[in-house]
Amino acid sequence: MPDKTLICKExxxxxxFTEGEQNFYKEKGFENEPQRCPDCRKAxxxxxxxxxxx
Incomplete structure (x- = not known):
């Protein structure tokens, strides 16, 4: 699973969206990719x- 480049909606x-993050999302059962960049998520x-x- 290669890294993905996403666009922040904010x-x-x-x-x-790194391979490691994708694996984490999959393990947690999350079906959607993140919509916000790390800075906007933190804010x-x-x-x-x-x-x-x-």
Whole structure:
């Protein structure tokens, strides 16, 4: 399974979905590829965590 180049739906930048990440997603039973790059995923997670504190 080769690395894949994906486009982030938030910022539009290309990012690499590595073979290791693909295997991890498969092991966890995730059917969809990530939609956001690692930076946008981190920002979204941080935003969601802040919203839960209220």
């Amino acid at each position: 910022c539009g930048k290309e990012f690499i 979204k997670k941080h935003q969601n965590n802040n919203n839960r504190n209220y």
